[in-house]
Amino acid sequence: MTFGKYTSKSFKWLVENDVGYCKYIVDRHMKEMRHPEKRKTINETQGWHKSWEAEDSGLPKQDIKWLKEDEERGLFLKPRPFSDMYGRKRWRKVLKSEKMWFHPPEMPGVVDGSTVPVADSFFRHRVFFWRPVGVWRYSVRCTKPDCPAKDNPKAFLYRCGYGNTVRPICDINGWYFMLTEVLACDACRHLTLYYSLIFPHLNYCNIVWASTHPTYINKLLIIQKRFLRMISHANRYEPSAPLFINYSLLSINKINIFKTCLFMFKFKNYIQNLPSSFHNFFCVNSNIHSYATTKYFNLPFCRTWKHQSFITYRGPHLWNSLNKSLKSSPSLPIFKKHLKNFLIISSL
Ligand SMILES: [Zn+2]
Known part of the structure; x- marks a missing residue:
């Protein structure tokens, strides 16, 4: 073959x-x-969206043909051959990269009788293809306030396909239609990968299993750090602590502390929302003795390390060690936000 x-x-x-x-x-x-x-059929029109041809939200029917097929006025260059993944020769059209305004072919002038013009040619529109990076090569920075690459002067957005929305715009001369390119941030997309591939495995029922012996948890922590270095293009010897701060992420140990403190906050302030089996889970100091103390929960006596890893000990111990301002947060969302910010920068 x-x-x-x-x-x-x-x-x-x-x-x-x-x-x-x-x-x-x-x-x-x-x-x-x-x-x-x-x-020799055209197998691909690079960047063309099927949704642009939708009847209700796409381009007008009379504009689709000239945009796709007119080599002088349309969006695409002449068809070019290319080899697909099986080595077969195919043909595709590539988008023009030197202009953003596309004007329809002129209306027919003299009609000689042999070719009768169709009415569509009188109702075509201009099309504006907004491509600041694809045509102008402009350097655009990510606008998200919590972008991990906000301090990196060399981090710019890159092209990531084209939007599937067609926007009709009313200009002073009439209507035109706008298409746009989609720009993506490398760091933010990698963060999305982390939250879809890694985080659910570390987060699910974390409060139940992650307080086990560090021997078992460290294996997962190593994998978490490795993925973090991968998405931030760091080498294997780079310390992971600055990366966790830069990406605003919690290590697996801190996720467990976060979850445990969250449970304690719910126990203290929203005990009616917890199942009844948890209502007598912890003992409050004010129920045991009458003198004033800064520690809200009573610590049960534990002799072994294994017993100290139970939530009945860890929960009160962590809660008592929290800042007073954190413990007095007025609501659960505010407590979550402040606790996460505190844990990210702390060196636990
Ligand atoms: Zn970003």
Whole structure:
């Protein structure tokens, strides 16, 4: 075989291993012989969205044809050949990269009788393709206030496809339609990857299992740090603490502290929302003795390390060690926000 996905394999090998592929090649060859005019069809129009052709929210019907097919006025350059992943020669159209305004072909002038113009040519619109990076090569920075790359002077947005929304704009001369390119931030996209691939595994029921012995937790912590170095393009010897602060993330140990403190806050302020089995889980100091103390919860006596890792001990211990301002937060969302900010910068 000199082409396709089984290049360099013998015909005998192909018959023995993938007869279906043989049948596909023969069928395709026969189809091409039957319809030779279809052999050089345009397989791709790079960047064109199907949603731009939607009847209710897309471009007007009379504008679609000239935008896709007119080589002088439309969005695309002349078709170019390329090889796909199977080594097959295909044809595609690439977007023009030197202009953003596209004006429709002029209306027909003299009609000689042989070609009667269609009414569509009188109702076409201008199209503005807003591409500040694709055409102007402009350096745009991420606008998110919590972007991890906000302090990096070399971090700019890059092109990430084109928006599927067509916006009709009313200008002083009439209507035109606007298409836009989509810009993406490398650091923010990597953070999304972390929250979709890694964080759910560390977060799920963390309060139940993550207070176990550090021997077991450290293995997960190493993986978390490795992923963080991967998404921040740091080398393997770079310290992870600044990366956690830069990305505003909590390590697996801090996630456990966060969850435990959250549970204690709910126990103290919203005990009616917890299941009844938790109502006598912790003992309050004011129920045991009458003298004033800064420690709200009573610490049970624990002799072994294993017992100290139970939430009945860890919960009161962590709560008693929190700042007074944190403990007196007026609501759960405010407590969560302040506690997370405190844990991110603290060196626990
Ligand atoms: Zn960003």
